[in-house]
Amino acid sequence: MASVRRFGGAVAGSAALASAGVASGQQPLLAAAVVPLAFVLVGALSGTPAAAGSVRVDRSIRPASPMPGETVTVTLTVTNATDRALPDVRIVDGVPDAVTVFAGSPRAAVALRAGESATVSYSxxxxxxxxxxxxxxxxxRNASATRYDTAAVEAGGDARLSCEVGVDEVPLHEQTTGFTGQLPTDTGGSGVEFYGxxxxxxxxxxxxxxWRQLAKSGSLTTVDYRRQQAARTVVLVDARDACDVAPAEGYPTGVDLGVYAAARLVGTLANADHQVGVAAVEDAPAGETVAWVEPSSxxxxxxxxxxxxxxxxxxxxxDRGVADGSGAGNDAVADLRRRLSxxxxxxxxxxxxxxxxxxxxxxxAAHGHELTVVSPDVAGDGSTGKRIVALExxxxxxxxxxxxVPVVDWHPDEPLTLALADALEAVR
Incomplete structure (x- = not known):
């Protein structure tokens, strides 16, 4: 509990008026000395309960699993848990440093009656x-603002913001490795689905x-099922400086969204038993370079x-470089081609x-590789310059x-799963 010396001037004024009244013998001056003294008395008698036990805070984060760039609304509900009024309650939410508040404020000052609640919302x-x-x-703070107490109060409800939404299916071409997997092919063999x-x-x-055909006609025939094989896929992320731009301040950049999409794609492909690799094209003093993770599972x-x-x-x-110290050179695409089977x-x-x-x-594509493009839209709109960038x-x-080449033109306001569904139909 801390105190603030707010009425030092009132005490001095009261003493001065009382002294003047005694010296001059004028009663109005003595009566006037009571007025500032009343403020001093109110401040001395006003108490402030401990913040930690007097206020209950609940936090709600919606949506619970947002996409990158999506607007998230955070609502704090502050409740007076005492049987007395709290004339001055000030609250500041503990927003993570890595995210940006673009609407509303995580700060608020309210007055609460006993049992009353107030809400604070920001985006x-x-x-x-x-x-x-x-x-x-x-x-x-108390009513006279002469005493205050500050504490960190654990909030009930949501305490974490998780932006890790996965995808259901990834559009793959029928360019497989020959190993058994979960990608249906247009050839017969062993499998589950009837082929011919x-x-x-x-x-x-x-x-x-x-055997049924043998019993009917006496001829031997073999049933083929649609073969399911594993694909060998590399997810290539464009992480050059030219992509490190955002449609507006505080929004994810093209690199942020690219890494998000790539991580989701890698996870989904790995779950389907495909051989998955990762590459990232980055800027370096001598030209573009490739950070590389060999396809595996x-x-x-x-x-x-x-x-x-x-x-x-x-x-x-x-200041981006090669993640594993390899791939240095001016031609990142040529280096990538040497790595690909x-x-x-x-x-x-x-x-x-x-x-x-x-x-x-x-x-x-000219070297025989099947490709799919996933392009997060960070061009934005509004100004003439942004419209030109979007058109290009x-x-x-x-x-x-x-x-x-199938293209997934993904706007961050749209779920990545829905954007991929259109490309999945194109590949099929």
């Missing part, structure tokens, strides 16, 4: 990752012989991919803000689409 811009809120800071029948061949397993892949993503996000624009397909994640991504896509981006994406 954040979601960013990829998980963020913990600190306990709100609460300060109580053919003449029996020596060595066909008895379990696939159509299992927990080790996820750990290495997450480490690469974390290093990309942690590197400030203009002939059966590897790529998912290129880039905002397409300059000419580099479409040139890279055309080069990789749409033109680049249209050129890639005309070349036969």
């Amino acid at each position: 954040l811009v979601a960013r990829r990752g998980e963020y913990a809120f600190d306990p709100p800071r609460v300060r109580l 029948t053919r003449e029996y061949r020596t060595g066909d397993p008895p379990s696939r012989i159509d 299992g927990p080790e892949l996820r750990a290495r991919a997450e480490r690469l993503f974390s290093e990309v996000l942690a590197s400030p624009a203009g 002939g059966s590897t397909q790529l998912i290129v994640v880039s905002p397409f803000l300059d000419a580099y991504p479409p040139e890279a896509v055309r080069t990789l 981006r749409r033109t680049r994406l249209a050129g890639v689409r005309d070349a036969g």
Whole structure:
């Protein structure tokens, strides 16, 4: 509990008036000395309860699992838990440093009657990752503002903001490795889904012989099922400085959204038993370089991919380098081609803000790799400059689409799963 010396002047004024009244013998001066003395007496008698036990705080975060760039509304409900009025309650929520408040305020000052509640609402811009809120800071003052108490009060309800929404399916081409997986192909063999029948061949397993057909016609036929194989896929993230822009202050940049989408794609592909690799094109003094995670599967892949993503996000624009110390050189696409096998397909994640991504896509497609483009839209709108950037981006994406490459034009306001569904139909 702390005190504030607010009425020192009132005490001095009261003493001065009383002295003048005694010296002059005038009663009005003596009566006037009582007025400032009354303020001093009220301040001395006013008490303030402890903040930690007097106020209850509950926090609500909606939506609970937002996408990057989505607006998140945080609501604090402050309740007077005492049987007396609290004339001055001030509260500041513990907003994580990594997220930006763009509407409303996490600060408020209210007066609460016994048992009364008040709400404080503000809006954040979601960013990829998980963020913990600190306990709100609460300060109580008495009516005369001569005493106050400050404490961190643990909030009930939501305490974390998690921006880690996954995707259900990833659009893959029928460019597979030959290993068993979960990607349906247009060839017959062992599997689950019926594909067709053919003449029996020596060595066909008895379990696939159509015994009913044998009983009817006396001819041996073999049942084929649709083969399911694993794809070898590399998710390529465009993390150059040219992509590190946002549609407005406080919103995720193209690199933020690209890493978010890539992480979701890697997780979904790994869950489907595909061989998954990760590459990130970054700027370096000698030109673009490639940070690389070899295609594989299992927990080790996820750990290495997450480490690469974390290093990309942690590197400030203009200071990005190679995550594993390899791949130095001026031609990142040529370096990437040397790493890729002939059966590897790529998912290129880039905002397409300059000419580099479409040139890279055309080069990789010319070398026999099937590609899909996922492009987060960070061009924005409003000003003439932003409209020009948006038009140039749409033109680049249209050129890639005309070349036969499926394109996912993803606006952050739209769930990534829905955006991928359209490309999934195009691939099929």
